[in-house]
Amino acid sequence: MGELSKLPNIAAKLEAQLADVGITTVQELKDVGSCEAWRRILARDPSACFMRLAALEGAIQGLRWHHLDDEIKRSLKAFYTASRAEMDITKS
DSSP states (O other): OOSGGGSTTOOHHHHHHHHHTTOOSHHHHHHHOHHHHHHHHHHHOTTOOHHHHHHHHHHHHTSOGGGSOHHHHHHHHHHHHHHHHHHHHHHO
């Protein structure tokens, strides 16, 4: 386990997915941001869910994703929904 697994919400599987998309340090994750990191993961793993997106944001903020501010959760949910819809359109 590497540096990212020391953050809240980042277990071995998510850390491996981040490494697969070129994010291996805490600073890289912060620089890229949760939405872009999740989008990169989604491109390789269509099962990437909202909780994974929220987990990434929580990791960046240093807290469990359950404790994210409600406004941040709403914003992430809107991004998630739009990204999923875009992915569905692209598949058609």
